[in-house]
Amino acid sequence: MMNQVSASVDAVNLGQGYMSFPPKDFIKQAAQEAFVEDAHNQYAPPRGRQHLLDQIASRFSQKFARSIDSGSEVSIHAGANEALLSIFTAFLEAGQNQEAILIEPAFDQYTPNVIMAGGKPVYVPLRITTAKDPASEVISSNDWKLDMDELEAAISPKTRILVLNTPHNPVGKVFSRSELEAIADISQRHNLLVVSDEVYEHLTYGVKHISIATLPGMWERTITVGSAGKLFGVTGWRVGWAVGPEDLIQPTLAAHTRIVFTTNTPLQEGVASAFKQAASNGFFDSQREEYRQRRDRLMEIFDDVGLPYVVPDGAYYLLVNAAAIKIPDAYKFPTFIEQRGPNFKLVYFFIKEFGVSGIPPTEFYSDEHKPLANDYIRFAFCKTDQGLEDASKRLQKLKQYLQS
Template identity: 45%
Template sequence: MQSLRRLVLSTASIGRSPTRLSRSKTLPNPHSQALRLFSASAMVKDPFKPAARVAGQRQDVWSIVNEAAQASPVQPIVNMGQGFFGYNPPEFVLDAAREAIGKVECNQYSPTKGRPRLKKAIANAYSPYFGRTLDPDTEVTITTGANEGMLSAFMGFLEQGDEVIVFEPFFDQYISNIEMPGGKVVYVPLHPPKDGATKTTSAGEWSLDLKEFENAITERTRMVVINSPHNPIGKVFTKEELQSIGDICVKHNIIILSDEVYDRLYYVPFTRMATLSPEIARLTLTVGSAGKNFYATGWRVGYLIGPEHLIKYVSAAHTRICYSSVSPLQEATAVAFEQADAHNFWEDSKKEMKAKVDLFNQVWDELGLPYSEPEGGYFVLVNLAKVQLPEDYDFPPHVASRPRDFKLSWFCIKELGVAAIPPTEFFTDANAHIVEDWLRFAVCKDDAVLEQAKQRLRGLKKYIK
């Protein structure tokens, strides 16, 4: 106890002058001082401990595939993994960007809700589809990419414990975007064609069980996310399917976040959710992407369209997340929308992308491997159940512990030099078995790259049984 008393007295003396200490009428109680020291020590937290929302996450698919591609002995890698374009936007879009960079006002902050010219251009471009004139000031907001736009929508409406229904497979960013503001994800699966593993089928044959969907709705359900054209399936939901989903949402008063970022790339009739009825439109936020539309994913220019009573809260959240989006690229995107029809851009881009899909899929027809024929977008799901991987192949632990599609992806990267994405990343663990024999390929590449990919993928022939 004498040692403890000396320690406490010594500690109490630090920083005090001897004169001041000597004039003190009462020395501090050594027992209470020691308890305070020990208590403060116990309360100190590790400053480097991550928040629960990011702690314990397993390595994401993007880093696994990219790191494997960099280390592959087969170089250069043909990257058909991430959905970025292998070519530039058209020249009229690039010219608009070059001109915008030279304008003083385009190099400063834009209004938080977006540059007026871009909002007007988007309102003009979409009004014909909505069957009425959209108000650019109250029904359109610009975001830093479609992904940040969706995050803003969730941030604008979700409270702790609110539920959001997501159809799986899903774009993986949905999940973290919902959970960040405290939302809970409720998964409802899309069901694959029964014979999709044995023969080529249409992506449209993936189906939603409406009873499963409605049974997933609870008193905490606040929103539902639908993606059409769909990533990764390539399904374009029919008008009848969307009407049924929309009617259920109206019945339960649920906000619909309609992810339509591939809305200019459809090869079958395409319906926009918000155009089905005034009741459905009242609940619908439509998500768009200039990056997807104009081959410029790195520009990070997205937008949301919706009624004022919804869009104003998305705008408010967006302002707090990143304040405003990149000014010169907003201006260039406005010009792109204004001039697209004059260049016949929309029809040309659709025809060109469908041609790329058909060109690439020739190799699967050659190899006798079934695939899901996309109805929209630029992703192809291919079934590789017939491919037998060598039993003694040395997969690293972080791949060996994942479903078979991760091993297929790793094998194609290392042995063939072709990168593709394992789609179980877009499923919950419980339903990952649905696509563990599939890989997702992005065909938004130059034709020469697609031909090179086909040539390398023919190397699978010796592994097909």
């Protein structure tokens, strides 16, 4: 919807989280070499190509400090989203109204995936806990906290799954060890399967990303999901994975086999080759620094125009609080925007009047909790330097709409 509005005014697209710059040459070359190999033109095994399975197993063996079996503890998927759908399909028994807890704001694919799998989403929001006023002051993504009592109160006898996203989209929060330990304690006491969405694992800024599967007692009840699209800047390749104990991966693989059967062969090989090269060429460190610079530049832009934001410790999104923008009382909105509430009006006004597109973060909330996001707009900084500079120039206009 917002892409259509953006196209109507040729807006600078800081909305969707895809990269507006090309991947590094070694990544493209890895795919090109895979495509010309005759052996890579037919079906891959449903579990995945052995080359990529071995690379994933090797990476997670180091990360988790345990030996990961590529033949039983890894499965390759058509992007992280299909991995999530396969997990939900495997572990939410249709017709039983089994529940999955989603921490809001929650990536907007979680809810439909849970429902498609026959489950019921239950929502627990992150809440801002700071003495600062988010409408007028910059706050940290770490100021968004999960109330553990509220989380535990949401658990019922039908609760089967808890979905964790760290680093978090759209807040940019990286859950601390103490927070993860509290979640782990609740999960173990209530016998929950934890689905840990870690697609932004390498994009953290000054903090350490910790996988909940590495905590005591959590390997046995956690499936960790990842994405080559996010790690290598190739969202169109649609290659993701799931890592966990055999008794969790086998049902996930069974669902995957029925949903898509298999993941494309040549790009699995391309990802495997890219992983092998990235292990020695410093790619992930240099990529993190490039993203940190983009993040800092976008924050400078909003400092200049006078809107506060949430400083992200991870991922590549900036939540901007636009409560200070005064929309003229007589401003006309199309019906399809009127119907979606005040946050859509704010984002629509922002795009139409300033020519910079964002995403309405109320889409990451259930109806009950949408008011928590009414003042925010999500912007992605996985964009070119030129795109950010173009946005800076266009945003100068918003100063005339700021309330004192």
